[in-house]
Amino acid sequence: MSNTFFYGTDHLTSGICLAIAAGKIKGVIPPEAAENIQSSWEEVKKIVLSQQPVYGVNTGFGPLCDTHISEKDTSLLQINILKSHSVGVGNPIPQEIAKIMMITKVQALAQGYSGISPVTLDRIIWHIDHDIIPVVPEKGSVGASGDLAPLSHLFLPLIGLGEVFHKGERIKSSQVLEEYGLAPVSLGPKEGLALINGTQFILAFAVKAVERLNNALDAADIIGAMSLEGLTGSTRPFDERLHQLRPYKGTKLVAARLSALLEGSEIGRSHIGCSRVQDPYSIRCMPQVHGASRNAWLHLKELTEIELNSVTDNPIIFSAEDSISGGNFHGQPLAMALDYVTVAAAELGNIADRRCYLMNEGKYGLPKLLTADAGLNSGLMIPQYTTAALVTENKTLCFPASADSVPTSLGQEDHVSMGSISGRKLHQVIDNLEYIQAIELLYASQAMEFRRPLLSAPIIEACHQLVRKHVPVIEDDRIFADDINQLHQLLTSGILLKTANENAQLNHINLKSDDEFRIY
Template identity: 80%
Template sequence: MKSTFNYGTDHLTVGICLDIAAGKTKGIINSEATEMIKASWGAVKKIVHDHHPVYGINTGFGPLCDTRISEEDTSLLQSNILKSHSVGVGKPIPQEIAKLMMITKVHALAQGYSGIALSTLERIIWHIDNDIIPVVPEKGSVGASGDLAPLSHLFLPLISLGEVFEKGERLPAGQVLNKHGLKPLSLGPKEGLALINGTQFILSFAIKAVQRFDAALNRADLIGAMSLEGLMGSIRPFDERLHNIRPFKGTRMVARRLFTLLDGSEINSSHISCDRVQDPYSLRCMPQVHGASRNAWLHLKELTEIELNSVTDNPVIFNADDTISGGNFHGQPLALPLDYATTAAAEIGNIADRRCYLMSEGRYGLPKLLTHDAGLNSGLMIPQYTTAALVTENKTLCFPASADSVPTSLGQEDHVSMGSISGRKLHQVIDNIEHIQAIELLYAAQAMDFRRPLRSTPVIEACHQLVRRHVDFIQDDRVFADDINNLYKLITDGSLLKTANEAAIAHQIDLSHDEFGIY
């Protein structure tokens, strides 16, 4: 039986939002939210009837805010704004992101400050529940005044315009609505503006980034531990006493996980008395580097959850006599942490590339390029070229979009966040990290094989065995792109982390990090 979530009254988290999008949880509007929605809708109708000037209800938009709109034209004004603001370009955003946009928009509007009709929210929920997802172009939002262009495309189907995805097919929205016996909505005063004024494009990219970045950070610790074993590194730098005297949350968490992953390893025990004084930074400083990125993730998650439960349109309707034209639609509160997270994510790839290079150097008893017959075979020389290329590509993506602003709307909107670009760039960086981690996994598994017959811990060995079920030990040169793609699949489909978690549970090893969860 599905759990339920009450739009407008319950507290929404990243995890719950993703569960609604996945169909694991059903979002509903309960009686309390219904009353709040109806009261706000009634307030808007009273404003129109009393001819009290309120932005976007009976005035034009942007620089046309001083242009009065007659009572009989207030509905036409709202459908016009959806059409005129649908100016997005580029390929469609992922359907999951578009679905998250609808979920987060319903939750914001259902809090009763936006002056929207209950029937409009019910139609959006119909799209969510039936997985009929509007086509939304990826580019065109400046991240202030709301994500105007993408949200306009998202809600064109409400008035039987635009396109939708249904069962993998891209179709005209009007055709799909007709098939399901639905008529286009006639939007009332304020509804069009309420639909497109908000941060749901930026927010939905942030929601998905919180999930993907979390997985990338978990893999960084796991694959980093495998690399350390292959390089016969020390676990002493992960002693909790060291991190208790510099107690950053992320650093302590990573040190604890690395120590837990490696404690009891035969490989580690075999060189406790060696004369190596200390390891290179890419091994020794994993708690500090991975941990700093984890702190950035924590900050992004915290601010994303605040935004998830916020009202971000304009004007805000407290009652018919109390409306405020403010700036809750401005994307800066998320744009800055998204840019911060982009740099933090890029560093996870940067340090992984250094470990790949370290494993190929022929140090610490490993053969040069991790092959017995270097010369005739190039071994693992060139995969590190790919990590180097991806690391540099990520660096170029780290320029903060939020550091730029181009005035719009004839100067009325003279500072914008560009947070929509921040959100998309973060995902590009994570895409590259997934490939970098696949390559580090290739190196780490190969390096560990040169330590046989010594074994690592149950979790590390389970992950090594998973790799070897899909990628053979490298004896001679072959098309390494095939190996990288096989490991990339294990990373992106969740197999690697699932294998690690199952092994941890089976051997009663605690890898939990509840304070860092998404629910």
């Protein structure tokens, strides 16, 4: 992967976008894109001189699209739209999400169909490069006509208004500009509209969800395999021949990963030929359930990548004589996928909770509640209450926001996507999922203790040893919230996945997926 990304000409992926946000890759405007940007900017100036009515260039906005704006007021119009549309409420979105919004907006504008000036684009890149991140409230977008409110807040700092996060502080944008000896940008015709028309709020949440859910999917297979070992489950349902008969991509991938994770397990060999005919679904059907969630993730990743390389503002400027007022700003393509993937994420938590319950029941040679001294000790009775609560909370978050539409702009914008809500809800579900997975990891690692001295396969043993470095074996009751938080940190920091992948390389085990399942 190159250390430089060329806005407007290179193909942007979720992984590259995240790497730019992390400062691992630098995004620049190449000469070809600079020429297209300048050309589009010149075409907009021609429109102003020609007096030809073009939406948002020399007309008002929304239901005011029939109101003519004089040539001398075209710049003021663009400043006013940033001010009047900054109506977001609630807590600020994460700084990383705001930064991704800027990166994705530059990629869209740099393609040369938006009439943005090179100076304005350079200033946005300056914000990205210097990690000076605008404060963007989380609520207020209906996900059509662009993410108007959040994008307005995102770009207020260009004109010296609003607030930014800088060096760990939240301060006024004007203060930062003064510190760096910069003047506010003077917006020209169409620039304000070009900045705030687009799907970058929805898109930024989608990009981050692609990464977070990918990690959760990988963790689900590892933790599920540990649970299987604790329950002395069978690996026969992961046989490649079975899944060639129903060849969904996600299902085949999960079956192959589970087989690789469990290859060579002493625990597995110890019960070959036992009397148990088949395992409960939460063990036996991991390829089908985890795999279905992977299929949904793959769909989101593909659509997100299309959006990352699209032009989503309005109107689109092909030339001074040829501009189109269309609907590329409508968030429905991503909104529906985000809602679908919300269900996929919730289902990963649902099946994990079932495995926790199963390990508590006292079946398959495990003690009830995974404690040798049940009665005096409650053991792992109550953590499953937490998974049950989180699973139910996730179910309440699964109602699709994109199934609703409230008309806005006096009926001019009479169907909207609500995709901004879809994106935020998905992250709430993933937040809960990560805690559910931490709790299953607590259960699975404890269940494996009752299979000693038998060992599992190398990757599973490495993950189990990692758990034990942070969470000791449970012998007596203690404050299990501390254990859950420790394991949550192992998951969200990527340490568990890193341990699994490094051990796989050491043992020449292939856990890598096909290119289409990677985010770069």
